[in-house]
Amino acid sequence: MLIAxxxxxxxxxxxxxxxxxxESFRWTEPSTMKxxxxxxxxxxxxxxxxxxxxxxxxxxxxxxxxxGAVIILFGQQTIGSxxxxxxxxxxxxxxxxxxxxxxDKRAAAVKQFTLPALSLVLLIVSFIL
Numbered sequence: 001m002l003i004a005x006x007x008x009x010x011x012x013x014x015x016x017x018x019x020x021x022x023e024s025f026r027w028t029e030p031s032t033m034k035x036x037x038x039x040x041x042x043x044x045x046x047x048x049x050x051x052x053x054x055x056x057x058x059x060x061x062x063x064x065x066x067x068g069a070v071i072i073l074f075g076q077q078t079i080g081s082x083x084x085x086x087x088x089x090x091x092x093x094x095x096x097x098x099x100x101x102x103x104d105k106r107a108a109a110v111k112q113f114t115l116p117a118l119s120l121v122l123l124i125v126s127f128i129l
Contacts, residue, residue: 001126002077006069008119009084012091013069015115016062023055037104061087061094065116085123091116 026032028044036051038044068083095113099106 001122001129002072005119005122005126006072006084008115008122009065009069009088012088012115012119013062013064013066015112016058016065016091019112020055020059020062023051023058025055027051061090063087065091065119069119081123081127085120088116088120088123092120 022032022035027036027048028041033039033041033044038047064083065087068080068085068087071080071083073080092113095109095116098112099109102109
């Protein structure tokens, strides 16, 4: 269970690195604008600074979850589990905020929620069993 939890945490981390790239460096690209339901280049330009900042939040969460998983795999379960749980729990909560606050982005919220939620559940189960 613990190894599976680590795998899902790394996958969630990689997803958040992708989101970082989209938000921080590709925000005004047509494919990114479509992904985030941005209807005009003017809207993209007006929100570019906010997206850049938000992208770094996603990067840091991704790093936290993935580094925690790697630390677990190197035998430091307490430190790794703490980092991994903090990163994945933050991802899960952010996805819930997106789901409840932006009905038009619920499909994206579910995608953002799934990997870290699986990691978190498996991590909890691994401590119980």
